Amino acid sequence: MIRVSKSIVGKKESKAVENVIRNVGYLGMGEEVGLFERELELFFGNYDYKTVCVNSGTSALHLAIESITKPGDEILVPSLTYVATFQAISAAGCIPVPCEVDKNTLLIDTKDAKKRISKKTKVILPVFYAGNPSNYSEIYNFASENNLRVIEDAAHAFGSTYDGEKIGAQGDIICFSFDGIKNITSGEGGAIVSSDKNVIRYVKDARLLGVQKDSEKRYRGERSWEFDVTIQGYRYHMSNIFAAIGRVQLKRFINEFASTRKNIAKKYTELLSDQKKVKLIQMNYDNVVPHIxxxxxxxxxxxxxxxxxxxxxxxxxxxxxxxxxxxxxxTSYKLEITEKVYNQIITIPLHPEINNSKIKKITNIINNL
Ligand SMILES: Cc1ncc(COP(=O)(O)O)c(C=O)c1O
Structure with a gap:
């Protein structure tokens, strides 16, 4: 069976986990997490932005949302996303307002979003579907015209760039997922990235049950015994085990995964572009590291x-x-394009083990439709 998505892990990841077990001696949140965060910041490349690792992309979104909203606030979000995006919004007590997508890119349609703004709307939460951030400027213009904050669901877009800058090096609040099949995996995991010091302070505490200023101590293998708590917190921190896997994956992403993923998508595009029975999603694979x-x-x-x-x-x-x-x-309203797309869409295999012969096999099936 050719898998549609896959964790690409092996000896290097095993060694890193073994090192945590044998040498670091602490599996919870510690030095490895701090190192992974610094290495991610180096990768994104803008030092005004800080990275906070958590145990999933869903918890990254949940904390990001809670850091800038209050219960009852409305959030504009494309309906065409994984239920994780919606669950994170409702977990924060906010109301997801499902919006239409553009029929060519499957990214949130800001003209439709405009119609759904109310006095309670506080955030637009775009999803960089399949890894594509091509509507970036449109989103940020829309947000500033309508006085909204932006939380980017960049679960699919690790390594993608917009205007020469990586996702995670610009913008308001950016959330990544490192679950088992993402562009990089830490087993399970996620990260919140922002240059907003209040957001970073909030999510750093909130991931550790609200215990104030515990993160720095954890990085040093210590913890607080005398502390205060002022906010609702969660047990959402990343573990040393997850971070050790993520650190290896980040190196492999830079050396192998990013270019392999791009090349597979380019090859599919080349071999399917004459097939009239399928329509490809509009995307520039020079800037996008595709997730699906x-x-x-x-x-x-x-x-x-x-x-x-x-x-x-x-x-x-x-x-x-x-x-x-x-x-x-x-919803009480229909989203016609989204519903039409839902009946037409299918995802074909994309992960670094898809080689040319698998691409030929898959595209032959489609071209003989
Ligand atoms: C678009 C989108 N948002 C959020 C998430 C949540 O990430 P995680 O699975 O790490 O919780 C996912 C992952 O499946 C996703 O695809």
Whole structure:
């Protein structure tokens, strides 16, 4: 079976975990986490921005949202995202307001978002779907015109750039995921990145049950016994084990994963661009490190393609069931483009072990549709 997504881990990651067990001797949050955060800051490349690691992308979003909102605030968000984005918003007591996507990029449509602004709207939360941040300027112009904060769901966009700068080196608050199948993995994990000192202070405490100023002590292998707590906190910190895996993955991303992912997407684009029965998502793979490769299948042929892929031992994905169709987040309005896309979309395999022969096999199935 050709997997649609995969954790690409091996000896180097095992060694790093072994080192934590044998030599560091503490599996919880400690020095490895501090080192991973500094290495991520070096990678993003803007030292005004600080990185705080947590145990998932969902908790990164949850803490980022709580750091700048109060319960009842409304957040503009594309409906076409993983339910994690919506759950993080509602966990903070805020109201997700599902918006339409652009039919070519599948990124939030700001014209639709404009219609959904109310007095309670405080944040726009764009999702860089598949890794693509190409509507970056549009989002930030929209936010400043409407006096909104921006929280970027960059779960898919680790390593992508906009205007020559990495995601995580500019903007308001940026959230990453390092779950098992992301551009880099730490097993499970996530990070919040911002230049806003209040946000960083808040999320650093909130990830450690609200215990004030405990992070620096943890990095040194110490902890607070006498402390104060003023906010709701969570046990969301990253562990040394996760950070050790993440540190290896970051190096491998720079040396291998980023270019491999881009090349696979470029090859798919080349081999599928003449096929009239599928539409490719508009994206520039010079700037994007793709996390997934979704395509739109025309003429109601999506389910037939899904069947053909499975018959040929190729796994597929459906990214995503729109959130406004889930009972918890049901809307009184329709989102026509999102609903149409939902019936056309299918994700074909993309991870660093997809080689040329697998690409040929998969594109042949699609081209014979
Ligand atoms: C768009 C999006 N946002 C948020 C998340 C949440 O990340 P995590 O799985 O690390 O909690 C994911 C991950 O699946 C995602 O795809």
């Amino acid at each position: 490769f979704p395509i739109l299948v025309m003429d109601n042929l999506r389910d037939k393609l899904a069947e053909l892929l499975l018959e040929n031992d190729v796994q597929y994905g459906l990214h995503y069931k729109p959130n406004h169709l889930l009972s918890k987040y049901k």
